[in-house]
Amino acid sequence: MSDFTATERTQVRRLPKRGVYDREAVYRILDEGLVCHVGFVAEGKPVVIPTSYGRKGDRLYIHGSTASRMFRALCAGADVCVTVTLADGLVLARSAFHHSMNYRSVVIFGKATSLDDPAAKREALQAFVEHVAPGRWQEIHQPTDKELQVTAVLEIPLEEVSAKVRTGPPIDDEADYALPVWAGVIPLELTPQGPVPDDRLPQEIAIPEYLRNYSRRRR
Amino acid sequence: MSDFTATERTQVRRLPKRGVYDREAVYRILDEGLVCHVGFVAEGKPVVIPTSYGRKGDRLYIHGSTASRMFRALCAGADVCVTVTLADGLVLARSAFHHSMNYRSVVIFGKATSLDDPAAKREALQAFVEHVAPGRWQEIHQPTDKELQVTAVLEIPLEEVSAKVRTGPPIDDEADYALPVWAGVIPLELTPQGPVPDDRLPQEIAIPEYLRNYSRRRR
Numbered sequence: 001m002s003d004f005t006a007t008e009r010t011q012v013r014r015l016p017k018r019g020v021y022d023r024e025a026v027y028r029i030l031d032e033g034l035v036c037h038v039g040f041v042a043e044g045k046p047v048v049i050p051t052s053y054g055r056k057g058d059r060l061y062i063h064g065s066t067a068s069r070m071f072r073a074l075c076a077g078a079d080v081c082v083t084v085t086l087a088d089g090l091v092l093a094r095s096a097f098h099h100s101m102n103y104r105s106v107v108i109f110g111k112a113t114s115l116d117d118p119a120a121k122r123e124a125l126q127a128f129v130e131h132v133a134p135g136r137w138q139e140i141h142q143p144t145d146k147e148l149q150v151t152a153v154l155e156i157p158l159e160e161v162s163a164k165v166r167t168g169p170p171i172d173d174e175a176d177y178a179l180p181v182w183a184g185v186i187p188l189e190l191t192p193q194g195p196v197p198d199d200r201l202p203q204e205i206a207i208p209e210y211l212r213n214y215s216r217r218r219r
Numbered sequence: 220m221s222d223f224t225a226t227e228r229t230q231v232r233r234l235p236k237r238g239v240y241d242r243e244a245v246y247r248i249l250d251e252g253l254v255c256h257v258g259f260v261a262e263g264k265p266v267v268i269p270t271s272y273g274r275k276g277d278r279l280y281i282h283g284s285t286a287s288r289m290f291r292a293l294c295a296g297a298d299v300c301v302t303v304t305l306a307d308g309l310v311l312a313r314s315a316f317h318h319s320m321n322y323r324s325v326v327i328f329g330k331a332t333s334l335d336d337p338a339a340k341r342e343a344l345q346a347f348v349e350h351v352a353p354g355r356w357q358e359i360h361q362p363t364d365k366e367l368q369v370t371a372v373l374e375i376p377l378e379e380v381s382a383k384v385r386t387g388p389p390i391d392d393e394a395d396y397a398l399p400v401w402a403g404v405i406p407l408e409l410t411p412q413g414p415v416p417d418d419r420l421p422q423e424i425a426i427p428e429y430l431r432n433y434s435r436r437r438r
Contacts, residue, residue: 009266014287034320034407035306037256039267047228048258048267050304050324068233085269087254087409092430095360096348097370101253105269129315139400141314151316169417177419181358182427184416188253190306193406198388205401211311214405 009109010162020163029104029163030055030084032218034132034190038062039081040073047073053082054128058158060108061124063151071152075114082108082156090186093170094179100170102185106163112154118145124153135210190216228328229381239382248323248382249274251437252303253351253409257281259292259299272301273347277377279327280343282370290371294333301327301375309405312389313398319389321404325382331373337364343372354429409435 004010004021012019020026036053039046049070054061060082064071074080089102115121122143129137143151170183192214195207223229223240231238239245255272258265268289273280279301283290293299308321334340341362348356362370389402411433414426 009261009264014284034309035304035322037258037267037269037302037304039256039258039265039300041260041263041265042228044260045298045328046258046260046265046300048256048300048302048326050256050302050322052320065233079264081258081265081267083256083267083269085254085256090253090351090411092352092355093359095366096344096356096362097360097366099348099351099359101271103254103269107267109264125315129318132309132318133311136311137315140312140318141316141395141398141400143315147314147316169415176360179360180421180424181360182414182416182424182430183420184414186414186430186433187412189410189412191408191410192309193408195401195403195405196388197401197403200396201402202399205399208401211401211405 004161006162007160010107010160012162012164018164018166020165026106026161026163027055028218029086029106030060031131032216033084033086034216036062036082036084038070039083040070040078042069042073052128054124054131056124056127060156060158061127061153062156063125063128063153066150066152071154074112074154075152077111080110080112080156087188089188091170092183092186094172094176094181094183098170098172100166102166102168104163104165106161108156108158109160110156112156115153115155118148121148121151121153124155125151133210135208139208192216223380225381226379229326229379231381231383237383237385239384245325245380245382246274247437248305248325249279249303250350251435252305253435255281255301255303257289257299257301259289259297261288261292271347273343273350275343275346279375279377280346280372281375282344282347282372285369285371290373293331293373294371296330299329299331299375306407308407310389311402311405313391313395313400313402317389317391319385321385321387323382323384325380327375327377328379329375331375334372334374337367340367340370340372343374352429354427358427411435
């Protein structure tokens with residue numbers, strides 16, 4: 001599948017060397033993330049709501065209650081902007097001005113389509129669960145018809161998309177390298193901790209293989 | 220200082236028990252986070268951009284280049300929505316429908332004001348650096364007049380604000396507790412790794428006290 005084409009909105013203008021349009025690189029960021037921030041316009045004003053998501057091929061899926069404000073707005077065909085950000089490190093320079101962060105972020109522009117077909121909804125929800133824990137869908141109680149009815153699933157095409165990536169050490173002004181101040185990077189990682197079994201889980205149910213050494217890292 | 224008053228926009232309607240309006244609780248979430256997602260409307264359409272931030276009292280600060288699209292839009296008095304989300308855990312239920320996440324998020328609505336006074340700008344940038352690494356401001360090369368000139372600093376009042384928090388185990392339908400599937404929580408933590416000194420850092424410059432055992436945790 002071809003890479004993304006920069007549009008008026010997705011062209012990275014500030015620090016263009018941070019721009020990424022390579023489709024596989026963008027998908028790796030989306031597949032590592034857990035939370036996206038969905039932006040829409042309500043009564044002329046911006047609203048940004050965090051939510052989880054799934055991806056299948058060149059489609060992103062978000063879901064929620066059919067009664068929520070976000071879904072009512074987006075089902076009506078409003079424009080949406082979905083952003084996923086991974087914080088990779090604090091970049092501590094010798095000057096305040098050059099402090100920065102290492103990060104990977106993806107910005108998606110488009111319009112959402114509400115999925116109505118129960119089979120399509122079910123497939124999207126499978127992508128959702130598999131995004132969080134690959135292998136889990138087969139084990140769990142899959143959605144009932146009634147649950148599908150009250151779950152809104154929105155599909156957003158991955159067409160107008162760009163990513164921005166910063167890596168590496170701080171870049172200071174030449175004169176500042178002589179300053180006697182510690183400089184470098186503190187890497188950050190979203191680290192899964194040991195699984196906490198539900199209080200009502202029978203002791204004989206072991207932690208499944210796909211949750212042992214669980215990691216989000218996709219690089 | 221008094222707690223936040225729910226408005227038409229900040230009233231948590233879906234699952235109202237997750238709503239938090241306690242000012243100190245909201246500030247703890249903001250102080251733990253590193254990245255906010257800034258939503259604004261450009262040519263009638265939503266845009267969501269990740270950026271770092273600082274807080275001082277009842278003001279949030281974001282900054283960037285005076286040339287950026289976001290700052291041009293926001294300096295002109297546009298409405299803004301700033302959202303900070305901390306992902307605390309994967310909530311793995313026995314049914315697909317009850318899968319969830321534990322999280323803490325803050326949504327701020329308002330209008331941004333561009334700071335023009337160099338002293339006010341400098342104070343905001345101090346809040347910025349101290350947000351990331353308390354104690355660092357005194358050690359580093361503080362902004363020059365020229366750097367202040369090319370840095371846009373926006374102040375957003377913490378007035379129309381709400382938080383949402385989910386904690387605890389999955390809540391399954393009663394019948395599903397009998398299913399032989401692992402259920403529970405995988406806690407997530409944004410974990411700082413060991414500091415990586417800049418290649419050009421003289422060996423005799425030790426890691427400062429405030430970066431040893433660095434942690435974002437504010438709970």
